[in-house]
Amino acid sequence: xxxxxxxKQVPDSTTxxxxxxxxxxxxxxxxxxxxxxxxxxxxEQAVQLKEKRSDVESVTALIMGPARCSEALRTILAxxxxxxxxxQDEAFEKxxxxxxxxxxxxxxxxxxxxxxxxxKQEIDLDSGQLGPALAExxxxxxxxxxxxxxxxxxxxxxxxxxxxxxxDERVEVRLPALVTCEKGLCEMRYPSLxxxxxxxxxxxxxxxxxxxxxxxxITAGVGGSEMHQFAPPPQRPPGRILKGEAEETAKExxxxxxxxxxxx
Amino acid sequence: MTNDILIxxxxxxxRVHPGALQCVTPGKSLAEKAGGKVVACIVGDNIxxxxxxxxxxxxxxxITVSDPALKMYSALRYRTALAxxxxxxxxxxxxxxxxxxxxxxxxxxxxRTKAALATDVIELDLTGDGELDIVRPLYNGKATCxxxxxxxxxxxxxxxxNTFPTPTGGSGAAREDLPYTTLDGDDxxxxxxxxxxxxxxKDVTEADIIxxxxxxxxxxxxxxxxxxxxxxxxxxxxxxxxxxxxxxxxHSRQVGLTGKTVTPKLYIACGISGAIQHMxxxxxxxIIVAINTDTEAPIFNIADYGIVDDLFKVVPILTEEVLxxxx
Numbered sequence: 001x002x003x004x005x006x007x008k009q010v011p012d013s014t015t016x017x018x019x020x021x022x023x024x025x026x027x028x029x030x031x032x033x034x035x036x037x038x039x040x041x042x043x044e045q046a047v048q049l050k051e052k053r054s055d056v057e058s059v060t061a062l063i064m065g066p067a068r069c070s071e072a073l074r075t076i077l078a079x080x081x082x083x084x085x086x087x088q089d090e091a092f093e094k095x096x097x098x099x100x101x102x103x104x105x106x107x108x109x110x111x112x113x114x115x116x117x118x119x120k121q122e123i124d125l126d127s128g129q130l131g132p133a134l135a136e137x138x139x140x141x142x143x144x145x146x147x148x149x150x151x152x153x154x155x156x157x158x159x160x161x162x163x164x165x166x167x168d169e170r171v172e173v174r175l176p177a178l179v180t181c182e183k184g185l186c187e188m189r190y191p192s193l194x195x196x197x198x199x200x201x202x203x204x205x206x207x208x209x210x211x212x213x214x215x216x217x218i219t220a221g222v223g224g225s226e227m228h229q230f231a232p233p234p235q236r237p238p239g240r241i242l243k244g245e246a247e248e249t250a251k252e253x254x255x256x257x258x259x260x261x262x263x264x
Numbered sequence: 265m266t267n268d269i270l271i272x273x274x275x276x277x278x279r280v281h282p283g284a285l286q287c288v289t290p291g292k293s294l295a296e297k298a299g300g301k302v303v304a305c306i307v308g309d310n311i312x313x314x315x316x317x318x319x320x321x322x323x324x325x326x327i328t329v330s331d332p333a334l335k336m337y338s339a340l341r342y343r344t345a346l347a348x349x350x351x352x353x354x355x356x357x358x359x360x361x362x363x364x365x366x367x368x369x370x371x372x373x374x375x376r377t378k379a380a381l382a383t384d385v386i387e388l389d390l391t392g393d394g395e396l397d398i399v400r401p402l403y404n405g406k407a408t409c410x411x412x413x414x415x416x417x418x419x420x421x422x423x424x425x426n427t428f429p430t431p432t433g434g435s436g437a438a439r440e441d442l443p444y445t446t447l448d449g450d451d452x453x454x455x456x457x458x459x460x461x462x463x464x465x466k467d468v469t470e471a472d473i474i475x476x477x478x479x480x481x482x483x484x485x486x487x488x489x490x491x492x493x494x495x496x497x498x499x500x501x502x503x504x505x506x507x508x509x510x511x512x513x514x515h516s517r518q519v520g521l522t523g524k525t526v527t528p529k530l531y532i533a534c535g536i537s538g539a540i541q542h543m544x545x546x547x548x549x550x551i552i553v554a555i556n557t558d559t560e561a562p563i564f565n566i567a568d569y570g571i572v573d574d575l576f577k578v579v580p581i582l583t584e585e586v587l588x589x590x591x
Contacts, residue, residue, distance in 0.1 A: 172456055
């Protein structure tokens with residue numbers, strides 16, 4: 001079984017986000033970029049499977065993005081991916097998420113993979129579109145936001161758990177399939193220094209738009225949304241600090257919530 | 265493509281998700297601008313209760329796809345059903361709630377129907393040219409942006425819970441059934457079990473009010489203070505990552521970047537300092553209350569009401585006071 005892990009490099013979650021003066025993007029300079037925290041679960045799950053099962057042939061990492069993504073790839077290779085594909089082209093920068101999914105689908109389709117892992121959500125765009133959209137592009141089933149993953153003995157199916165509103169859902173899915181990973185599935189091991197050194201020698205295949213079969217047609221066929229007018233989040237009105245002893249403040253709060261905020 | 269607005273009405277066990285009914289409000293204003301109708305679509309099995317709940321919101325037309333195979337949500341079966349409804353209605357815009365189901369289903373349907381998609385939408389409008397223009401948060405709520413949709417293909421948007429009110433007082437929608445025509449391979453996902461978590465306590469993603477505890481709760485036992493207040497307010501219980509990592513509460517109650525994103529009408533944060541990771545999950549709440557001993561806690565920057573005091577003193581009095589008001 002060949003496993004693929006789709007990775008995204010994103011601004012660190014603790015980074016201060018500033019908007020560019022023209023409002024067409026955020027300020028990109030000086031931002032610390034990391035592997036998306038949900039993609040960390042994805043690579044760890046894939047590597048654990050390879051360690052546990054003799055039928056797992058290889059784990060390949062796939063990333064789309066500019067040259068700086070090689071840093072993220074190195075981390076992923078050090079954690080245990082065998083090789084990687086780096087899709088890099090200016091033509092990719094204007095794609096929306098559905099168009100990215102269509103592009104990745106074309107790259108993956110004939111690769112012989114049976115299982116694709118991905119984080120449940122990209123913490124930059126916060127949308128979680130890519131995983132399910134990629135599964136649809138491949139016409140594969142998917143499990144979104146999995147917290148548990150157990151492959152069947154025969155390697156033809158798996159069961160997975162996912163959290164939904166107020167419940168835990170257990171599903172059975174036939175391979176080939178795509179799984180997006182939620183917190184609780186596993187925690188990524190720390191890439192050791194020797195493994196980071198070894199990662200430098202692992203093969204990374206570079207691909208451009210010209211290497212993607214039918215790139216122009218497939219990206220013209222779906223999506224096409226555009227992001228504009230970036231802005232800081234709407235300012236919340238200044239709050240009010242209630243003064244006094246607990247007895248007074250608690251009573252005042254209940255009164256305000258009822259009469260002013262009309263929230264209870 | 266028509267000028268109709270289609271609303272996918274999420275239901276489980278014949279219970280409509282409140283976020284789905286809220287979609288009717290922007291649906292109506294878009295339909296009015298576009299000169300189209302509001303069409304609701306319900307997918308499931310035995311969905312009479314859900315259907316009449318939708319009718320009361322005043323939609324123009326209801327399409328039901330009812331089949332035993334659709335009793336439980338499956339990404340494949342539901343995408344097939346919804347794509348078939350879209351093919352019939354040819355809507356300009358499709359709206360659905362930004363729930364686990366909405367987030368899971370919308371990208372597949374968008375891909376399949378060659379539409380465009382925006383998720384977690386907080387504002388939406390049609391421009392003079394008939395293009396959908398929406399606003400959505402991104403970078404864990406640290407920014408927002410407008411998304412412009414191409415006008416030559418359907419636009420799908422998932423809408424954040426509690427962004428819009430639920431309309432009432434409607435009746436007399438035209439109804440029709442559409443059969444579920446299974447596609448080859450739709451049976452590759454099968455739900456084995458849905459196990460309720462959290463007992464009688466509401467889930468944070470479903471409640472109008474959330475009472476949350478942080479690391480300052482010190483242990484699991486102390487959370488009973490939070491549960492008592494939550495019970496009187498008919499609220500859900502939430503927790504910060506620190507509290508969940510320390511084992512005070514299960515991760516299913518975690519609010520934040522790696523937990524659940526919530527937008528209740530009222531969020532009461534007890535002993536939560538307001539790490540970026542936590543605020544990413546709750547800053548969209550309508551009213552925020554913070555109770556913390558630390559004046560400098562960042563949570564006070566986004567709180568509407570703050571009490572700088574010991575939660576162990578304040579919370580029991582709050583519970584009593586709420587109880588007194590109700591009595």
